[in-house]
């Protein structure tokens with residue numbers, strides 16, 4: 001496993017994914033919520049560290065976000081979370097999905113993040129210290145997800161693989177099917193890179209029968225999808241989206257594409 005999220009932390013795709021996560025948490029129901037994050041990463045990223053300064057991806061992401069006068073409401077929520085991760089001011093630290101989720105939990109909720117790399121799992125454990133309702137596990141998140149959500153009640157499964165392995169797409173579909181079989185009320189948020197449309201369409205076709213009705217798809221195409229070797233954008237597939245989420249995602253994708261893209265396109269639509 002070569003992928004290190006530290007190279008990508010705070011890029012445009014993180015902004016879309018993390019603003020959407022916070023919007024889903026803001027629109028949750030009343031019951032206790034169990035979150036399982038199948039691919040958690042390190043939890044907190046140093047934008048002054050070697051990986052981030054080599055990639056400079058955050059420059060066209062969170063650095064721009066924090067420098068804007070005004071941004072749409074769901075991105076404002078993310079800005080507040082980024083400020084909280086930088087208590088001394090400035091922009092050195094970028095919080096990943098584990099810390100963002102953990103800090104949005106209410107009493108009775110839980111967060112369980114899976115990270116396979118030993119070094120990133122150690123970092124994740126450190127990042128979650130002091131977050132009473134959050135735990136990290138060094139194990140395969142695809143394998144564990146359905147087993148670790150409650151069979152009833154509110155559950156949210158986040159799926160965000162590195163797409164280093166060709167079977168990541170197949171395992172997304174299998175995990176979605178197993179999660180929904182275990183708890184039909186579970187929501188899922190699945191992150192996908194947008195390179196070419198064939199791969200994306202094939203995944204959606206395979207996912208449709210596993211995901212059930214009313215699946216929401218949001219696409220932030222940062223540039224025309226003419227070079228399939230490039231990450232031309234990103235998409236989120238939301239299974240059982242809460243009411244009102246489509247409006248949040250429209251605002252997030254439109255801002256991201258307009259402010260950070262080049263001749264891109266934002267799309268939010270329902271799969272079935």
Ligand SMILES: C[S@@+](CC[C@H](N)C(=O)[O-])C[C@H]1O[C@@H](n2cnc3c(N)ncnc32)[C@H](O)[C@@H]1O
Nearest residue numbers: 005039040041096097114115116117140141160
């Ligand atoms: C895209 S990053 C996660 C970023 C994180 N979700 C966030 O938004 O802050 C993917 C992570 O998954 C880890 N990983 C890869 N395969 C895994 C698996 N089968 N189970 C758990 N973690 C895995 C990688 O080491 C990497 O840190």
